[in-house]
Amino acid sequence: MSAPDDRQAYDRGVSVFSPDGRLYQVEYAREAVRNGNAVVGVRGSDGVALVADSRGRSALLVDDSVQKLHDVDGHLGAATAGHVADGRRIVDFARQRAQSERLRYGQRVDVPALSTAIADHVQEATQAGGTRPFGAGLLVGGFDGSASTDVADGRGRPRLFEVDPSGAPSEWHATAIGGGAADARAELESGYDPGMRVDAAVELAVRALATTVEDDGLTTRDVDVAVLDAEGYGTFDDDDVATVLEDADVQRAS
Amino acid sequence: MVERTTFDVPIEADANDSDGPVLKTGTTTVAIAADDAVVLAADRRASLGGQFTANKRVQKVEAVHTTAALAMSGNVGAVQSFARTLDAEAELYAARRGEELSMDALATVAGNLVRGVPAQLLLGGVDATGAHVYELDAGGGVVDTDYGAAGSGMQVAYGVLEGRAEPIDDAENARELALDAVVAASERDGASGNGAHVATVTADGVDVESRSVADLAGDGAAATAGGASR
Numbered sequence: 001m002s003a004p005d006d007r008q009a010y011d012r013g014v015s016v017f018s019p020d021g022r023l024y025q026v027e028y029a030r031e032a033v034r035n036g037n038a039v040v041g042v043r044g045s046d047g048v049a050l051v052a053d054s055r056g057r058s059a060l061l062v063d064d065s066v067q068k069l070h071d072v073d074g075h076l077g078a079a080t081a082g083h084v085a086d087g088r089r090i091v092d093f094a095r096q097r098a099q100s101e102r103l104r105y106g107q108r109v110d111v112p113a114l115s116t117a118i119a120d121h122v123q124e125a126t127q128a129g130g131t132r133p134f135g136a137g138l139l140v141g142g143f144d145g146s147a148s149t150d151v152a153d154g155r156g157r158p159r160l161f162e163v164d165p166s167g168a169p170s171e172w173h174a175t176a177i178g179g180g181a182a183d184a185r186a187e188l189e190s191g192y193d194p195g196m197r198v199d200a201a202v203e204l205a206v207r208a209l210a211t212t213v214e215d216d217g218l219t220t221r222d223v224d225v226a227v228l229d230a231e232g233y234g235t236f237d238d239d240d241v242a243t244v245l246e247d248a249d250v251q252r253a254s
Numbered sequence: 255m256v257e258r259t260t261f262d263v264p265i266e267a268d269a270n271d272s273d274g275p276v277l278k279t280g281t282t283t284v285a286i287a288a289d290d291a292v293v294l295a296a297d298r299r300a301s302l303g304g305q306f307t308a309n310k311r312v313q314k315v316e317a318v319h320t321t322a323a324l325a326m327s328g329n330v331g332a333v334q335s336f337a338r339t340l341d342a343e344a345e346l347y348a349a350r351r352g353e354e355l356s357m358d359a360l361a362t363v364a365g366n367l368v369r370g371v372p373a374q375l376l377l378g379g380v381d382a383t384g385a386h387v388y389e390l391d392a393g394g395g396v397v398d399t400d401y402g403a404a405g406s407g408m409q410v411a412y413g414v415l416e417g418r419a420e421p422i423d424d425a426e427n428a429r430e431l432a433l434d435a436v437v438a439a440s441e442r443d444g445a446s447g448n449g450a451h452v453a454t455v456t457a458d459g460v461d462v463e464s465r466s467v468a469d470l471a472g473d474g475a476a477a478t479a480g481g482a483s484r
Contacts, residue, residue: 104362104363105355105362105363106358106359106362107356107358107362110351112351113350116350
């Protein structure tokens with residue numbers, strides 16, 4: 001029997017292992033993430049930078065009608081890569097979870113707790129019958145205060161997590177997911193400095209994002225930027241993005 | 255009709271309408287926040303319709319968190335179940351998150367759980383932000399306070415607490431005052447008595463001591479018997 005036939009026998013149901021212990025549907029879901037445009041996250045000492053590649057859209061498409069960066073609850077943010085629709089569902093789950101934490105404990109959820117909850121939700125889709133894995137990966141960033149204390153007391157710290165389609169959470173100093181992520185991570189590995197401030201983190205993230213693009217640089221319209229610091233979730237406007245592209249020396253004349 | 259033990263003030267209509275005996279206890283509970291400790295105390299009597307002492311060594315103060323305890327008055331089955339559930343919530347949070355629930359968060363959880371539970375509860379504990387006391391009621395109300403009393407003996411207990419509880423700084427003074435309040439209520443409230451339990455909550459944990467009537471009549475702080483600690 002040929003290899004493709006073997007594979008067909010084991011990739012019909014998501015909950016069926018192949019004889020060598022692989023879940024093909026989960027691997028295909030990871031492939032779906034790689035087919036999407038890249039998103040990059042970098043943790044600075046005073047905040048987390050999330051940067052998304054928003055190229056490849058028709059000039060007729062209204063700006064910001066398809067979002068890659070998402071405000072989860074005002075202090076946490078998420079960047080999605082892969083299937084946009086699947087990413088939106090995960091983000092909505094994250095938003096509901098963030099609010100239920102407030103109802104249950106009277107406090108906001110922190111990044112590890114939310115990332116773990118998202119990962120549990122994503123993992124369910126790899127084991128339950130009648131469903132398929134999420135075809136989206138997620139970067140979750142935020143600035144955590146300790147439980148019951150305000151971030152303003154200086155005890156808060158920035159955190160960055162990734163959740164992949166298998167439902168595994170992992171914490172990063174800096175990472176990228178989506179198309180060209182390997183190149184972006186190489187750029188992050190050479191440029192990352194644990195002491196860097198969030199503005200430097202944004203610049204590094206944009207430089208890493210530029211490595212995923214075959215064009216000669218990025219335009220303002222190509223890039224979305226969000227920052228999570230003690231003030232919460234904030235996005236860059238076109239002028240801010242233009243400045244960062246210039247500082248990172250990756251701007252392309254549009 | 256199912257027999258129920260309560261720490262409630264027996265409501266007359268309730269007592270008369272029942273098909274059989276309803277086991278209830280009147281109760282006096284007290285909670286006082288000191289600088290870096292909380293003291294909670296309760297009497298040890300469970301009574302049948304407020305008429306018959308059904309049990310003389312009931313423990314109505316229980317640890318529900320590494321650094322928090324609950325003083326219970328109300329339907330016995332309901333409040334015991336509530337205390338177990340709250341303790342489980344606190345344990346689960348700590349196991350999942352790698353840190354303890356803060357007192358504000360514990361009080362929020364307790365407020366969500368207490369809705370519909372026929373009880374008047376005092377929750378006290380210590381966290382990084384200091385010592386906290388909360389009053390909980392069956393409507394789900396959670397009220398932050400410095401000191402409080404609950405149960406059928408609460409008026410007498412408050413009479414002892416007023417003017418003396420506000421400036422409390424030291425745990426030993428708080429323990430003495432809490433026991434004074436329970437002793438006074440035990441003298442005048444027919445549904446409270448038979449000694450007391452007193453819990454001292456600090457950052458190091460919860461320590462529950464049992465005091466007999468004889469202990470309380472003598473030097474209240476001296477003797478302990480059969481205390482439970484966590």
